[in-house]
Amino acid sequence: xxxxxxxxxxxxxxxxxxxxxxxxxxxxxxxxxxxxxxxxxxxxxxxxxxxxxxxxxxxxxxxxxxxxxxxxxxxxxxxxxxxxxxxxxxxxxxxxxxxxxxxxxxxxxxxxxxxxxxxxxxxxxxxxxxxxxxxxxxxxxxxxxxxxxxxxxxxxxxxxxxxxxxxxxxxxxxxxxxxxxxxxxxxxxxxxxxxxxxxxxxxxxxxxxxxxxxxxxxx
Amino acid sequence: xxxxxxxxxxxxxxxxxxxxxxxxxxxxxxxxxxxxxxxxxxxxxxxxxxxxxxxxxxxxxxxxxxxxxxxxxxxxxxxxxxxxxxxxxxxxxxxxxxxxxxxxxxxxxxxxxxxxxxxxxxxxxxxxxxxxxxxxxxxxxxxxxxxxxxxxxxxxxxxxxxxxxxxxxxxxxxxxxxxxxxxxxxxxxxxxxxxxxxxxxxxxxxxxxxxxxxxxxxxxxxxxxxxxxxxxxxxxxxxxxxxxxxxxxxxxxxxxxxxxxxxxxxxxxxxxxxxxxxxxxxxxxxxxxxxxxxxxxxxxxxxxxxxxxxxxxxxxxxxxxxxxxxxxxxxxxxxxxxxxxxxxxxxxxxxxxxxxxxxxxxxx
Numbered sequence: 001x002x003x004x005x006x007x008x009x010x011x012x013x014x015x016x017x018x019x020x021x022x023x024x025x026x027x028x029x030x031x032x033x034x035x036x037x038x039x040x041x042x043x044x045x046x047x048x049x050x051x052x053x054x055x056x057x058x059x060x061x062x063x064x065x066x067x068x069x070x071x072x073x074x075x076x077x078x079x080x081x082x083x084x085x086x087x088x089x090x091x092x093x094x095x096x097x098x099x100x101x102x103x104x105x106x107x108x109x110x111x112x113x114x115x116x117x118x119x120x121x122x123x124x125x126x127x128x129x130x131x132x133x134x135x136x137x138x139x140x141x142x143x144x145x146x147x148x149x150x151x152x153x154x155x156x157x158x159x160x161x162x163x164x165x166x167x168x169x170x171x172x173x174x175x176x177x178x179x180x181x182x183x184x185x186x187x188x189x190x191x192x193x194x195x196x197x198x199x200x201x202x203x204x205x206x207x208x209x210x211x212x213x214x215x216x217x218x219x
Numbered sequence: 220x221x222x223x224x225x226x227x228x229x230x231x232x233x234x235x236x237x238x239x240x241x242x243x244x245x246x247x248x249x250x251x252x253x254x255x256x257x258x259x260x261x262x263x264x265x266x267x268x269x270x271x272x273x274x275x276x277x278x279x280x281x282x283x284x285x286x287x288x289x290x291x292x293x294x295x296x297x298x299x300x301x302x303x304x305x306x307x308x309x310x311x312x313x314x315x316x317x318x319x320x321x322x323x324x325x326x327x328x329x330x331x332x333x334x335x336x337x338x339x340x341x342x343x344x345x346x347x348x349x350x351x352x353x354x355x356x357x358x359x360x361x362x363x364x365x366x367x368x369x370x371x372x373x374x375x376x377x378x379x380x381x382x383x384x385x386x387x388x389x390x391x392x393x394x395x396x397x398x399x400x401x402x403x404x405x406x407x408x409x410x411x412x413x414x415x416x417x418x419x420x421x422x423x424x425x426x427x428x429x430x431x432x433x434x435x436x437x438x439x440x441x442x443x444x445x446x447x448x449x450x451x452x453x454x455x456x457x458x459x460x461x462x463x464x465x466x467x468x469x470x471x472x473x474x475x476x477x478x479x480x481x482x483x484x485x486x487x488x489x490x491x492x493x494x495x496x497x498x499x500x501x502x503x504x505x506x507x508x509x510x511x512x513x514x515x516x517x518x519x520x521x522x523x524x525x526x527x528x529x530x531x532x533x534x535x536x537x538x539x540x541x542x543x544x545x546x547x548x549x550x551x552x553x554x555x556x557x558x559x560x561x562x563x564x565x566x567x568x569x570x571x572x573x574x575x576x577x578x579x580x581x582x583x
């Protein structure tokens with residue numbers, strides 16, 4: 001009888017926990033007890049299975065591997081502890097041309113005019129879509145930036161590039177193949193361009209306001 | 220499509236009458252020659268005699284490109300507005316800012332609080348611009364060239380040049396940010412530039428939305444007020460005080476000096492239709508290797524050519540990249556004294572960048 005009550009309450013607690021209805025002070029205890037009680041774990045798994053199947057009947061076919069957690073725990077326990085050694089520097093040195101290559105917005109290029117904006121341009125979500133040309137070389141270009149930059153200027157640059165296949169035509173940007181490139185150098189030039197451009201000869205929603213607002217462009 | 224008579228449009232078509240007379244009073248006190256639509260049209264007649272159909276004071280009338288530009292530009296002198304401004308590009312990037320704008324006499328004041336990206340406040344008093352970065356405690360002061368955002372720029376000359384390369388097509392009316400707007404499409408006459416769809420507030424002409432459109436009709440970029448209050452209370456004195464409050468900030472200036480293409484040894488073999496040389500700068504930051512920036516504009520679109528000595532380590536990738544309406548093109552330029560690296564940046568199709576960069580010549 002006693003056990004029955006306990007199981008029942010454990011199942012109810014499990015249900016409430018899943019629904020996010022368990023009071024905050026009981027959440028820790030509920031999770032802890034589920035970690036040691038097999039019934040609690042089974043209940044957790046079964047309820048989730050029910051939820052999955054209700055959401056998508058296909059999931060019923062796969063069922064749930066009740067012993068998965070134990071197996072994972074066992075594997076982790078047997079895992080040899082490996083020392084994490086920072087090796088990227090060695091990789092960078094294997095390609096000499098990278099060493100001499102400064103971060104795109106490192107001191108060499110950092111104009112005073114963009115001093116306050118350099119970090120801004122780097123952090124801003126600027127995505128350049130490659131239209132043509134840069135593709136073939138970009139496997140060395142932008143990706144280099146990705147590996148070299150953290151070593152040279154760890155705090156500043158977020159130059160991240162996806163592998164860029166060359167687009168066939170040199171025409172308009174092809175929206176169907178949105179390959180994004182982040183290039184801090186281009187962003188810097190864009191800032192200089194916007195500063196010098198002034199703006200289209202319209203007030204209001206144009207020119208200056210657009211340039212000032214479009215953080216993606218580093219303004 | 221059918222235009223309402225000009226004289227009719229001068230009257231307040233909607234909105235509280237008191238508001239209208241309020242700004243008329245302020246206009247008069249500021250002794251400004253603008254904003255009342257009849258006068259704008261008068262100015263058009265004088266400024267752009269060549270721009271086609273002369274404005275008839277009565278009856279339906281479709282504005283020419285020149286008339287539209289004058290109207291849009293005059294509208295930057297509306298006494299005041301407050302709004303939320305959103306810029307989106309076809310690549311999905313979106314930015315927004317809160318805008319305060321006030322115009323008193325010849326002085327335009329603007330405050331822009333960025334709502335996305337790195338926190339920053341930008342203040343503009345006519346051509347003077349101060350950008351505050353509260354986190355870095357840096358304030359950058361700058362003088363902008365008299366761009367289109369400012370009065371007096373639109374000479375008959377530049378307006379005629381725009382009319383040579385764009386046609387105005389009125390697309391009817393639409394509602395943006397709670398205001399009725401006239402929609403006009405500035406359609407390019409060739410494929411060297413993009414088109415612009417412009418939503419202009421009916422009473423004031425204020426541009427409340429723009430779209431940059433490519434030859435296939437796809438929208439590459441859009442700027443719009445999502446919310447706008449015309450003639451809101453914006454105390455100019457307060458904005459000026461905020462702009463001058465640089466205590467606690469490290470004040471920096473952009474390090475570039477004005478120069479000429481000839482002095483830097485650069486020339487174009489021939490002109491790219493419509494794109495005329497606007498300005499030229501030499502960037503002078505610490506070790507920035509004497510980069511020269513040459514700016515071209517056709518009146519609406521702008522292109523910058525950046526020239527710097529070629530560096531095999533940095534300048535690896537020639538090609539074209541796009542971000543919404545903005546394109547960049549990088550190119551190595553051989554020269555007897557050593558190769559150069561040219562980067563072209565502009566809100567134009569890639570072909571225009573190529574046309575300009577390919578005409579670039581070294582003439583030391």
